[in-house]
Amino acid sequence: DGGITQSPKYLFRKEGQNVTLSCEQNLNHDAMYWYRQDPGQGLRLIYYSQIVNDFQKGDIAEGYSVSREKKESFPLTVTSAQKNPTAFYLCASSSGTGVQPQHFGDGTRLSIL
Amino acid sequence: EDQVTQSPEALRLQEGESSSLNCSYTVSGLRGLFWYRQDPGKGPEFLFTLYSAGEEKEKERLKATLTKKESFLHITAPKPEDSATYLCAATNTNAGKSTFGDGTTLTVKP
Numbered sequence: 001d002g003g004i005t006q007s008p009k010y011l012f013r014k015e016g017q018n019v020t021l022s023c024e025q026n027l028n029h030d031a032m033y034w035y036r037q038d039p040g041q042g043l044r045l046i047y048y049s050q051i052v053n054d055f056q057k058g059d060i061a062e063g064y065s066v067s068r069e070k071k072e073s074f075p076l077t078v079t080s081a082q083k084n085p086t087a088f089y090l091c092a093s094s095s096g097t098g099v100q101p102q103h104f105g106d107g108t109r110l111s112i113l
Numbered sequence: 114e115d116q117v118t119q120s121p122e123a124l125r126l127q128e129g130e131s132s133s134l135n136c137s138y139t140v141s142g143l144r145g146l147f148w149y150r151q152d153p154g155k156g157p158e159f160l161f162t163l164y165s166a167g168e169e170k171e172k173e174r175l176k177a178t179l180t181k182k183e184s185f186l187h188i189t190a191p192k193p194e195d196s197a198t199y200l201c202a203a204t205n206t207n208a209g210k211s212t213f214g215d216g217t218t219l220t221v222k223p
Contacts, residue, residue, distance in 0.1 A: 092156075
């Protein structure tokens with residue numbers, strides 16, 4: 001059954017620590033996205049990638065980094081430069097051609113220790 | 114700057130009480146308007162895509178409509194299982210990038 005898998009479901013970060021959130025898809029989609037969702041708010045775009053080995057900054061990229069070495073995988077690193085990392089992080093993918101909806105994983109909730 | 118605004122922020126209905134959710138957008142060259150449903154602690158689930166003004170899509174108790182400035186999600190005779198946050202998103206490209214609204218949280222009481 002095709003879909004998007006995010007791991008871990010819960011993650012805790014200590015001060016000064018970088019943490020990496022995993023996102024894997026088996027939908028054969030070209031485009032992948034990372035969003036941040038804060039309580040009672042919509043989705044804000046962090047980074048997106050339309051093709052392997054290429055990615056673009058979204059609206060709130062500061063303090064985050066990504067890589068896209070494989071079509072199936074788009075990991076997000078939350079660096080120590082991100083001073084307010086506590087949020088719900090969502091990964092999505094779409095076929096990338098034409099006007100297509102995005103398919104989402106079930107998120108990773110990141111908290112500060 | 115592209116903007117999507119949803120109203121109301123929260124809506125409480127009795128089971129069977131029909132209503133509508135609003136999504137206003139200012140997106141130049143709209144290519145598509147999406148509706149998603151999000152349950153607590155889960156990722157959004159796709160409901161509908163609308164491409165042009167006048168278009169309507171229906172699924173069970175939900176009907177989505179689109180004008181040149183806004184979209185409505187009509188809920189007919191809702192049930193408690195329809196309780197969720199409903200998100201709309203607009204895109205003006207073929208690259209998949211969308212602008213999301215903040216959502217409307219719907220609660221349906223039995």
